[in-house]
Amino acid sequence: MNRTAGLPLSRRGLIRTGAGASLAALGLGLGAPSASAAVSATKRFDLTQPSYDLFRDKDTHGPRVQQSFAFDWVNKFLYVATKRDGSSESAGDLCINKMDFDGNYLSYMHLDGFGHGVAFAALPDGSGTELWIECATNTNGYGTALAPIRYTPNTTLGSPAASAAFQPISGASEYTCSVDPVYQRMIVRYHTSAGKRIAVYPLSAFQNRTFGTPLVDFKQPAIAGTAQGYALYGSYMYFLTGDAYPGDGTPTGDGNTYVTSIDINTGTVTQGPVLTKAGSTLHFREPEGLAVYRTDAGEARLFIGFATGYEGDRRSSIFYKNALV
Template sequence: MDNLSRRGLLTGAGALLAAGSLGVPAAQASALALPATKRFKMSATTNEFFRHKPLWGPKVMQSMAFDTPNQRIFAVQLRSETGENSGTLTMSRLDFSGNVVGHMYLTGFGHGVAIGVEPVGTTSYLWTETDADPANGRGRRIARFPWQNGATLTETSSSLKSYKPVSDGSVFTCTVDQRYKRLAVRYSQGGRMRINLYPLAEANRGIFTTVLASFAQPALTSGVPFQGWAVYGAYAYFWEGSAYPGDPDETKANSKLWCYDINAGKIVDSFLTLAGKSLTYREPEGMAVYGTTDATARLYFGFASGVAGDRRANFFYRNDLV
């Protein structure tokens, strides 16, 4: 759960990245437009991928990501024996049946609201936040590192490269648009949450001077926790909602999917979903895109289920593009 959104970091759409921040000047950024793409339909048929699967640790899943070419899934949780503000994460690797086939520990990295994967041959490079702020457990930088089963990484591990793509930004998370080969970075700047898109080929070399798009995250539902985000082409997707304890009373469900048109600068679709309404606890957690073509593309959204001390992961998806 992204609790910071409850304290006012989620605000309405506003001006583009201010001149003087790392990246292109505001005047140039405002003239940019992403090539037109299709978008996922929020009210499309819900497909269930897997239900009530244990991860390596017992806490709720925060987010997930797919290595599409290598058919791998990664999911992160806060590590059970550490405090939430320590920023220590457990990362599980899953197969496509939802079985855990490996794990890593990320010490002092952040909260895990979003992660990304960059496939390079048969190697999965993970993109995450890192350098957790002890005041709130959120990342002050972003990191890229290869999957290493059984490893424990810190921010100074030799296999890891870390970056601060926006010099005056904080509360960083990131994800990868594998289809369009972009790194998306969400961050707080001047009291609002923003998202920048960068060419992945430059970002993986630590270059963040080309900003393909920059926008303020739009206002979603007031008072409802922010739970995940993803980018596919010219659209950003947001996921929100809170848990309810095993009662399929539809009036308690507030799990909502949102689609934002980056070029138009506005929300173009939303849907209150009852997917997994019979799950015990049912807390929305995590959003990710699978696929490297429109024909294979899926927008996944997750739920945590189960009881405290034994939380489980559940994946559902949309695959209708319009």
């Protein structure tokens, strides 16, 4: 079931952040469990309900697949991270595409040596946008710190060193993040020797560059499938898994894209994995990215992204769910 809808976003909660990165903040221990009900319980998205179109098969600056996307909910722009054309998988070179909500491409920014692009945040900063994104890629192509980067159209920026960016969690070797613009929080997925963990901070921690103890910190529950993105809404995390259609990308069945919700107070699965058939007729259709925000009318939406199209001409397709329970 599909419909096309406009996307006016809320102007409440304008985020203003300072300029530039500083030395890494003091770290936190890895072992502390989440406190009981550390985050007030909220409604969650019902993942069994239909998905609707934002747009399908929209062109980006380069020909390679998208990795994730994020919304500047005040200035009303969409940013789509794609792999940099001509770069190796392990180089960590990204292209950030600025788009409008109809999926029209506006401009690009190249970020060299930043990371894989599984998730990032786009924070309103006056009339511009500050991207919080992984940086200082390792030999596997994943970022080892987080950096605030002012989006500057049609430019190329090399990654700062990890020591000149932010590593808020002691002992973590890889970082990504995603913003919850409704409840004003940032979720961080990080890697340790014991596997993936999740931490949630007030958004003010990123605004002020002073991280302290996260609201919650828990081991990511085991979820089968290829990890392709995550997002936060209130007291629930959403996790995306799946793969592109095999072979030449011709649609086959309903695919294997699943979305799972996780209670961040307990670190346990609440719903799913639930199969999503959004865009099931699209060519290639590799799940790539989740994002959350609320329209001017007050409707919260969970957005699901896909890389679609043909080899050498990959496109961006984005859908959403809006049923809360």
